[in-house]
């Protein structure tokens with residue numbers, strides 16, 4: 001695990017610290033399987049996500065995409081395999097052991113997560129929701145936290161909604177608040193579970209541009225789950241297709257598009273006939 005964060009004003013390819021260069025891989029998943037009872041949801045998944053890349057994971061509903069993200073952040077433990085985040089195998093950490101808990105906490109400090117359903121705290125205002133990770137992980141003053149909350153809300157086009165409760169917002173607004181919370185700590189990795197679902201096309205595009213901007217200015221690594229092929233083409237440099245717990249294809253976007261796996265072709269053409277079956 002690296003002990004330093006890269007300088008925040010440089011994109012990752014311009015960072016020349018030997019410490020940083022030694023760790024080029026943000027996430028490395030090796031042979032991960034996960035079952036719930038007899039339902040094998042992930043079946044020997046292996047992939048590597050380079051630091052500073054935007055990896056978009058496509059795949060039909062119920063195929064294990066959200067489960068994979070939960071394994072990366074250590075909320076679910078795979079039955080088999082390794083999930084290395086900046087070299088730390090989070091799958092091997094036991095949250096009931098103090099030493100492991102500290103390591104898990106340190107890894108989570110570097111990850112922001114946008115859950116598929118937003119997962120906002122309903123009994124907290126929007127401002128407190130976004131401030132939550134800052135209060136938990138930093139010693140920033142309340143004034144600085146207020147400033148950072150306002151900045152994050154402005155970035156998602158929601159200036160001034162701090163005092164509102166999640167129940168007072170539209171679904172799309174809640175999603176954007178959840179995104180603002182995910183980037184609150186300006187984490188090294190942001191995991192986004194369907195960031196654009198429920199948003200109108202203009203707002204979805206605005207969020208895509210924000211992802212690209214954060215990637216370019218702060219060098220954040222993104223893993224984005226999406227059903228939107230246009231979004232995938234716009235933001236991804238790395239693309240994958242998960243189907244029934246297996247990665248059908250994964251790699252640099254151009255290569256993946258050139259290889260044109262029949263499942264991916266079906267996905268892009270929105271066809272019902274092909275290797276991806278509904279049942």
Ligand SMILES: Nc1ncnc2c1ncn2[C@@H]1O[C@H](COP(=O)(O)OP(=O)(O)OP(=O)(O)O)[C@@H](O)[C@H]1O
Pocket residue numbers: 036039041059060061062063064065066067068116
């Ligand atoms: N905590 C859990 N307990 C039992 N089964 C689960 C649990 N979480 C997920 N599953 C099952 O794992 C499978 C994959 O779920 P997952 O949420 O990863 O799908 P997904 O690819 O994200 O789908 P969608 O595109 O609809 O969000 C489903 O069959 C689901 O029922």
Ligand SMILES: [Mg+2]
Pocket residue numbers: 065066067116193
């Ligand atoms: Mg999902």
